[in-house]
Amino acid sequence: MKIYLHAGHFKTGTTAFQRMLHAQREDLAAQSIYVPRSQAGNHGYRMACNFATGRIESRLAAELASAAGQGYRSCILSAEVIAHFDAQEFRALGALLAPYPVELVLVLRPWAEFLLSRYQQNIKRGDYLSLTQFLSLVQAQGDAHPDCNYARIVELAGDHFDTVRLLPYAANAAPLAILRQAGLDAPTLGALLKAAPRLNVSQGLAQVEMLRVYNEVVGRPRGWPADRKARQALDRRTPVAVIESKRLLRQFERAQPQAYAELAALVDGQPCELDLGPLLARCESWAARLAEVSAAAAVVSELPADFLRPTRRRVHAYALEAGGLPASLQTALRSAHERDIAGAAEARPR
Numbered sequence: 001m002k003i004y005l006h007a008g009h010f011k012t013g014t015t016a017f018q019r020m021l022h023a024q025r026e027d028l029a030a031q032s033i034y035v036p037r038s039q040a041g042n043h044g045y046r047m048a049c050n051f052a053t054g055r056i057e058s059r060l061a062a063e064l065a066s067a068a069g070q071g072y073r074s075c076i077l078s079a080e081v082i083a084h085f086d087a088q089e090f091r092a093l094g095a096l097l098a099p100y101p102v103e104l105v106l107v108l109r110p111w112a113e114f115l116l117s118r119y120q121q122n123i124k125r126g127d128y129l130s131l132t133q134f135l136s137l138v139q140a141q142g143d144a145h146p147d148c149n150y151a152r153i154v155e156l157a158g159d160h161f162d163t164v165r166l167l168p169y170a171a172n173a174a175p176l177a178i179l180r181q182a183g184l185d186a187p188t189l190g191a192l193l194k195a196a197p198r199l200n201v202s203q204g205l206a207q208v209e210m211l212r213v214y215n216e217v218v219g220r221p222r223g224w225p226a227d228r229k230a231r232q233a234l235d236r237r238t239p240v241a242v243i244e245s246k247r248l249l250r251q252f253e254r255a256q257p258q259a260y261a262e263l264a265a266l267v268d269g270q271p272c273e274l275d276l277g278p279l280l281a282r283c284e285s286w287a288a289r290l291a292e293v294s295a296a297a298a299v300v301s302e303l304p305a306d307f308l309r310p311t312r313r314r315v316h317a318y319a320l321e322a323g324g325l326p327a328s329l330q331t332a333l334r335s336a337h338e339r340d341i342a343g344a345a346e347a348r349p350r
Contacts, residue, residue: 008080
């Protein structure tokens with residue numbers, strides 16, 4: 001049984017692929033493709049390394065052995081958290097999968113595009129760093145940050161698996177590559193992709209800025225860090241609890257349309273242009289290192305030669321100071337949040 005280990009990367013359609021795998025386990029099994037049980041298709045919870053023992057939970061190993069014994073041709077594991085694994089975690093994962101031929105599949109986006117999407121995700125989950133502050137943080141962390149160090153993932157994976165396949169980000173890049181190689185027939189593959197949900201649709205930067213201001217007005221008085229999601233991967237913390245502030249902002253729009261319109265007008269009145277030059281200088285060294293490790297025999301790179309070459313040096317953004325909002329608008333934002341929290345608590349089953 002060959003294992004296809006889908007390692008993300010983050011912000012490349014991974015969640016949609018995982019949910020498709022979870023929903024279609026029986027159809028895939030009928031074509032001799034095994035998908036282990038998981039929470040909504042994400043196997044990261046089952047592949048987390050216990051740092052006290054250096055091992056991964058044994059039930060997954062037993063399940064894989066059972067699938068191999070039943071004669072399954074292929075197995076698919078998917079977890080974008082693998083893209084943040086360190087050397088010890090890769091050793092543990094390599095030991096778990098040692099009985100099988102393994103191909104690790106990694107989908108990559110150009111850094112400037114990826115980081116803007118990553119910033120948006122952090123804001124949707126409660127951060128309130130400005131885009132300028134976020135990019136400065138990334139530049140300061142540099143190679144230490146696993147989001148930026150694609151080469152490190154390739155290098156560590158190549159030490160433990162037969163093949164590391166690099167794909168450029170595109171719609172359904174991972175499902176197409178993995179399911180075809182795993183042996184899924186074309187009609188079934190087409191039907192699965194057609195039925196797959198589209199998740200995490202990008203917002204405009206103005207909407208993201210409104211959300212950032214909302215997070216700051218609501219979160220700063222409560223002591224929520226501005227960068228708790230942005231620093232999570234670097235600090236190697238267990239995922240922090242998040243507020244889905246995207247949902248809260250939608251509720252604010254419905255409940256107080258005038259206040260929402262006032263916030264939108266204030267954001268729209270504070271446009272700016274950000275120079276990506278310092279970040280792109282970093283990207284050049286990251287790209288050179290990725291090209292170097294991709295030349296290894298175990299690596300199959302389908303990235304075009306200019307894939308990581310910067311295509312734009314400036315980006316449109318906004319720069320509204322949350323502290324400068326009218327007091328009435330700040331009060332409206334906080335009261336809307338309090339009503340939402342109270343409503344959620346009341347609706348919670350007792």
